Amino acid sequence: MEQFAALLDALVYTSSRNAKLALIADYLHQTPDPDRGWALAALTDGLDFKAVKASTIRNLMKERVDPVLWSLSRDFVGDTAETASLLWPNPIGETLPPPSVSETVDMLQAMNRTSVITELPRLLDRLDVSGRYALIKLATGAMRIGISARLGKVAFAQGFGVSVDDVEEYWHGIAPPYTELFDWAAHGKAPPDTENMPLFRPFMLAHPLEDGTVDLADYVAEWKWDGIRVQLVHAGGETRLYSRSGDDITATFPEMAEALTIPAVLDGELLVQGQHQGGETGGAASFNALQQRLGRKTVSKKMLSEFPAFVRLYDALGLEGEDLRKLPWEQRRQRLEAFLPRLPATRFDLSQIVEARDFAHLAQIREGTRADAIEGLMLKRRDSPYVAGRKTGLWYKWKRDPLLIDCVLMYAQRGSGKRSSFYSDYTFGCWDGDPDKGAELLPVGKAYSGFTDTELKWLDKYVRQHTINRFGPVRETDKSLTFEVAFDSVHLSKRHKSGLAMRFPRIHRIRKDKPVHEADRIDTLRAMVRD
Amino acid sequence: MSAPFSWIRPEPHGIHVVPADCWIDPSRAVDRALVTHGHADHARGGHGATIATPETLAIMKLRYNTDEGTQAVHYGETITLLGNVSATYIPAGHVLGSAQILLEHAGERVVVTGDYKRRTDPTCPPFEVTPCDIFITEATFGLPLFTHPPIEEEMAKLLARLAAHPDSCVLVGAYALGKAQRVIAELRRAGHHEPIYLHGAMEKMCRLYEEFGVDLGPLRLVSDHTKDDMRGHIVICPPSALNDRWSRRLPDPITAMASGWMRVRQRARQRNVELPLIISDHADWNELTRTIEEVNPAESWITHGREEALLRWCQLHQRRARALALVGYEDEDD
Ligand SMILES: [Zn+2]
Ligand SMILES: [Zn+2]
Numbered sequence: 001m002e003q004f005a006a007l008l009d010a011l012v013y014t015s016s017r018n019a020k021l022a023l024i025a026d027y028l029h030q031t032p033d034p035d036r037g038w039a040l041a042a043l044t045d046g047l048d049f050k051a052v053k054a055s056t057i058r059n060l061m062k063e064r065v066d067p068v069l070w071s072l073s074r075d076f077v078g079d080t081a082e083t084a085s086l087l088w089p090n091p092i093g094e095t096l097p098p099p100s101v102s103e104t105v106d107m108l109q110a111m112n113r114t115s116v117i118t119e120l121p122r123l124l125d126r127l128d129v130s131g132r133y134a135l136i137k138l139a140t141g142a143m144r145i146g147i148s149a150r151l152g153k154v155a156f157a158q159g160f161g162v163s164v165d166d167v168e169e170y171w172h173g174i175a176p177p178y179t180e181l182f183d184w185a186a187h188g189k190a191p192p193d194t195e196n197m198p199l200f201r202p203f204m205l206a207h208p209l210e211d212g213t214v215d216l217a218d219y220v221a222e223w224k225w226d227g228i229r230v231q232l233v234h235a236g237g238e239t240r241l242y243s244r245s246g247d248d249i250t251a252t253f254p255e256m257a258e259a260l261t262i263p264a265v266l267d268g269e270l271l272v273q274g275q276h277q278g279g280e281t282g283g284a285a286s287f288n289a290l291q292q293r294l295g296r297k298t299v300s301k302k303m304l305s306e307f308p309a310f311v312r313l314y315d316a317l318g319l320e321g322e323d324l325r326k327l328p329w330e331q332r333r334q335r336l337e338a339f340l341p342r343l344p345a346t347r348f349d350l351s352q353i354v355e356a357r358d359f360a361h362l363a364q365i366r367e368g369t370r371a372d373a374i375e376g377l378m379l380k381r382r383d384s385p386y387v388a389g390r391k392t393g394l395w396y397k398w399k400r401d402p403l404l405i406d407c408v409l410m411y412a413q414r415g416s417g418k419r420s421s422f423y424s425d426y427t428f429g430c431w432d433g434d435p436d437k438g439a440e441l442l443p444v445g446k447a448y449s450g451f452t453d454t455e456l457k458w459l460d461k462y463v464r465q466h467t468i469n470r471f472g473p474v475r476e477t478d479k480s481l482t483f484e485v486a487f488d489s490v491h492l493s494k495r496h497k498s499g500l501a502m503r504f505p506r507i508h509r510i511r512k513d514k515p516v517h518e519a520d521r522i523d524t525l526r527a528m529v530r531d
Numbered sequence: 532m533s534a535p536f537s538w539i540r541p542e543p544h545g546i547h548v549v550p551a552d553c554w555i556d557p558s559r560a561v562d563r564a565l566v567t568h569g570h571a572d573h574a575r576g577g578h579g580a581t582i583a584t585p586e587t588l589a590i591m592k593l594r595y596n597t598d599e600g601t602q603a604v605h606y607g608e609t610i611t612l613l614g615n616v617s618a619t620y621i622p623a624g625h626v627l628g629s630a631q632i633l634l635e636h637a638g639e640r641v642v643v644t645g646d647y648k649r650r651t652d653p654t655c656p657p658f659e660v661t662p663c664d665i666f667i668t669e670a671t672f673g674l675p676l677f678t679h680p681p682i683e684e685e686m687a688k689l690l691a692r693l694a695a696h697p698d699s700c701v702l703v704g705a706y707a708l709g710k711a712q713r714v715i716a717e718l719r720r721a722g723h724h725e726p727i728y729l730h731g732a733m734e735k736m737c738r739l740y741e742e743f744g745v746d747l748g749p750l751r752l753v754s755d756h757t758k759d760d761m762r763g764h765i766v767i768c769p770p771s772a773l774n775d776r777w778s779r780r781l782p783d784p785i786t787a788m789a790s791g792w793m794r795v796r797q798r799a800r801q802r803n804v805e806l807p808l809i810i811s812d813h814a815d816w817n818e819l820t821r822t823i824e825e826v827n828p829a830e831s832w833i834t835h836g837r838e839e840a841l842l843r844w845c846q847l848h849q850r851r852a853r854a855l856a857l858v859g860y861e862d863e864d865d
Binding site: 015068 | 675794799804840844
């Protein structure tokens with residue numbers, strides 16, 4: 001555990017990506033199995049211990065530290081795990097030596113909601129401040145130290161001189177502590193057998209087309225649908241549905257799992273059937289309808305009939321045991337079109353190619369897509385193989401311009417992690433009528449991005465100087481600042497007081513020049529709804 | 532007879548000793564000031580008369596050109612002020628020349644700590660526990676999470692990093708008054724006798740320490756040397772220079788910072804520190820509370836820092852205490 005704790009500390013104090021990769025790779029080289037596998041799982045958020053929650057830690061601390069002193073300390077540090085590691089009282093008398101990572105994992109797995117109250121303290125007693133920090137981070141499953149799952153995999157690949165695409169592919173077929181993965185990469189044994197497993201394959205992604213054009217002789221255009229990107233895999237008699245991040249969401253959409261019974265790896269957009277999207281060629285409901293289905297672990301019959309899902313197919317990575325990823329897009333598309341009739345038509349259709357005379361014509365078509373609640377266009381090189389991640393020049397996404405509205409800053413909340421000392425999450429509102437005739441501001445959304453570091457500092461200071469009320473970590477401002485907010489779309493919502501929910505709002509510009517009474521009204525925002 | 536302790540009054544701009552018509556560490560210019568130590572939040576220029584230890588007066592002359600109207604008081608010496616008030620200067624262990632001030636009047640005793648610490652420091656004499664009725668204490672690190680590790684551990688960390696990177700230098704951010712000289716003196720005590728390179732802003736204060744008999748070993752100025760000269764060496768600069776263009780002249784510097792705030796990861800990250808060194812010239816939480824117990828005053832008044840938590844501790848331990856709202860005390864020196 002000491003080496004793992006030292007690694008976490010070193011990662012916290014290192015800002016360069018390459019230096020972080022080297023630190024992780026060194027650790028993986030020097031640490032024996034299965035410790036290094038567990039550590040890698042912890043770094044890539046692959047561990048979950050049901051008995052340990054953030055509230056467990058708070059409760060343990062409550063028994064040991066005066067609640068006022070705890071909350072003053074927690075407020076200063078900004079991180080529960082770190083505060084607890086610092087305030088944990090040193091044990092009196094002899095303690096056991098620090099546990100190894102795998103010993104720790106074994107003990108955490110064996111704990112339940114009751115035993116955790118006595119068992120976790122025993123583990124904490126065996127560690128110093130850094131060790132306690134590492135243990136709590138590992139046990140509560142949220143590292144939040146600026147290491148992405150991807151970075152962990154890249155470090156592994158670089159450390160052992162293997163391809164990161166291979167690592168990504170095998171990753172999903174094996175569970176921590178990834179012994180087969182280390183056997184393969186570090187000891188030259190055969191790679192894990194993944195042929196008959198319904199594994200996730202990393203998605204091919206697109207770069208945004210900033211400005212400039214492409215030649216339609218080399219590129220094909222497709223709609224970018226406003227659903228969620230999914231991969232549907234059937235292998236070894238099982239079907240799995242994966243989200244863009246590789247999360248298994250099969251249980252949320254059981255109708256899709258039933259719909260694919262032929263071995264295949266398909267890439268598409270998950271949508272809910274309806275009349276709305278895509279006009280003539282559409283047949284999909286808005287994102288709002290899909291939202292009703294997301295995040296549910298079990299699905300009622302009513303849900304299944306009210307919001308039936310289907311997948312609009314973009315691509316085929318494999319069909320009937322044959323890997324198609326090295327083929328050019330055009331050939332994969334032909335194979336996909338030929339395969340489509342073998343799939344149930346209620347659950348699958350094909351993403352149509354957008355025909356245009358030339359790029360200027362295509363731009364015109366894109367302009368016209370606003371009303372269709374389509375996110376924009378995809379441009380795919382006709383000869384592109386299917387490769388993991390973003391490769392320059394192969395695929396582009398060409399989104400519609402965002403919608404814009406002027407709002408007033410109402411509340412600000414302190415951020416987390418590196419931003420914990422700044423007020424960086426902003427709630428903003430629009431007028432519910434004429435502000436000169438006594439209209440009120442109604443909150444319409446929250447944004448925590450879109451500004452530079454300098455703007456963040458300025459905003460933080462502004463919030464502090466214009467506070468009229470405090471509610472814990474939230475400050476209410478005097479509503480004196482106008483923001484131009486950019487967002488992708490807006491939908492009706494019963495969950496919000498304003499009756500509206502924005503998608504992906506971000507601060508577009510700080511309008512110091514614009515008096516707040518000139519900010520937009522709710523009606524203006526409501527008129528942008530396309531549900 | 533007036534009410535007990537009515538002769539000493541906390542005001543927003545300092546502690547007013549009424550019958551003597553003087554102020555302790557006032558944050559604006561007054562006729563007569565008693566100054567505990569040379570940090571900018573305690574010592575300011577422009578007073579009519581300044582009463583402090585010879586070391587503090589020398590520091591004030593260097594920093595604020597305070598020259599006229601000075602009166603030197605040595606450690607252990609008692610002076611008589613107007614209105615039957617006497618003042619005794621007692622070591623506070625914070626930085627060179629730092630003193631607690633014991634005030635006595637009408638049989639009542641008040642101690643003002645200024646800033647203090649309880650660890651040994653090769654650059655100044657140690658804090659002395661002085662019994663009193665009212666103990667006016669600082670609370671810079673007044674949260675239970677602040678426990679400073681032994682300085683030997685931090686020195687070992689620093690020297691280990693230096694040895695592991697012979698082609699780089701370790702750049703240590705340290706406050707120009709006190710912290711920098713303590714770090715140098717502790718490095719010498721740890722057996723590091725190589726030249727240490729200084730940012731220009733450090734030089735005069737180091738020379739002043741040497742004049743008062745603090746041995747800092749071989750010191751060099753960064754501006755007199757090439758990158759190659761400094762490889763494998765320690766460089767010391769003010770914290771403000773850590774992420775500054777200035778550091779480009781150094782050979783692949785590893786950024787370190789010597790401060791009590793380094794206890795908290797995010798504080799270190801905000802300054803892009805790669806090697807946090809938890810070294811403070813203030814009392815940590817355990818020392819603050821232990822000192823109150825040892826001094827055992829009838830009442831504690833808490834000045835700058837995290838007053839709330841220390842107040843809470845006093846409450847939990849049935850000790851009378853109040854927080855003073857003094858303005859102008861920023862932590863120049865942590
Ligand atoms: Zn000081
Ligand atoms: Zn101070």
